[in-house]
Amino acid sequence: MAVRLVHCRDIHRAYRLLHARNGLLGWWPGRTRLEIIVGAILTQNTAWTNVEKAIRALRAARLLSLRGLRSAGLPELEEAIRPSGYFRQKARKLKAFLTCLDDDFGGRLNRMARPATPELRERLLAIWGIGPETADSVLLYAFNRRTFVVDTYTKRVACRHGWIRPNPSYDDLQALFSRHLPEDVPLYNDYHAQMVWVGKHYCRTKPQCEGCPLKPLLLGRPPEA
Template sequence: MNRQQLLLNMFQAMLDRLGPSRWWPAESPFEVAVGAILTQNTNWGNVERAIANLKQANALSPRAILGMPESELAERIRPSGYYNMKAKRLRTFAGWLTEYAGGDIAALAEKDTADVREALLAIKGIGPETADSIALYAAGLPTFVADAYTHRILTRHGLMPEDADYHTMRDYFMDVLPQDVPLYNEYHALIVRVGKEWCRKSAPLCAQCPLNPYLNGGTA
């Protein structure tokens, strides 16, 4: 079985067991981008509390974030941790978005994916995973998000060495899968759900996992 067929079969196995994910949980594309920045080095529950604070202040827009004193912004996102640093990152991102796309994330969808990704990566504090999350989930551009769950699943299934870097994992999918936003969106979401439910960092539940048939080089 070639890599494309293997990855598509693994995708279908996860989808059959879990059903559609309907990610990313947010009310607007800008909220998605804010969440992608705030989720760095914390869990999603903390991000939700920080975003709720921003909503309470009607501060989920580039203009609102740029118009809010940085100290107030930091206090509102305190639940997400590293709040002073993240406040600076949010303001930098909001400024970039205003200059690059008139403050409208939807406008990013009209630009070249590689150009948008390169521009995002040039923003201080935005690394590959955050850039791809914003590009895919907020802007609807075809790029794959390869996170810690992706690394765990690929390495445990013998598909990637332990020292594989981010771009090697990302290319493992993008080199063979169709350039399809809904597919990339759902695939990454399913990987996260499988990683949380079965492919845990410690005490994984391999026997119950929908990807069990693909362990140890299995091709199902």
């Protein structure tokens, strides 16, 4: 299992390298639990700068509250979140979350925070519009659960560095990081933030390894596709 040991070390080392470069990135951008959840939905397949515009518009329209989201009409919601893209889909997704919250948790986020992590994850995944990444983002950043969030960047970094076989599933990737990292919520929080950072700046669809803090991990090899 020499191969796996190398990857285990690299997963730690990658974090140390990124943290040395960036310090703690201080996620999640969101003032309240609800705002974090809304952001997690709006950021699907979308750059965060566009999400910020949508969040600002929601706040300006007084829609960034449970009451506001509940009472908002779909067109009103769509108009506000337009900058985040897929606005018709995402307006329905926000409504779907509210419906679940109201029907299953008495409309209280505090009550949604009660179930153990595996059950809460199932409940979130059952909501239309919430897939694995969004569910795990909500668990980690809104409910402080020790849940590793896998996104496109994390997948790219892991594959290009040969930490996992090509075309891994979401669950395989999550298991890889969960196995190798200590059980530490702040670490999971910052690890994901660092992956997003390195994905945006270096591990893009076209790799830009020059200047990347993770370049030493490649040992001179080219990154795998």
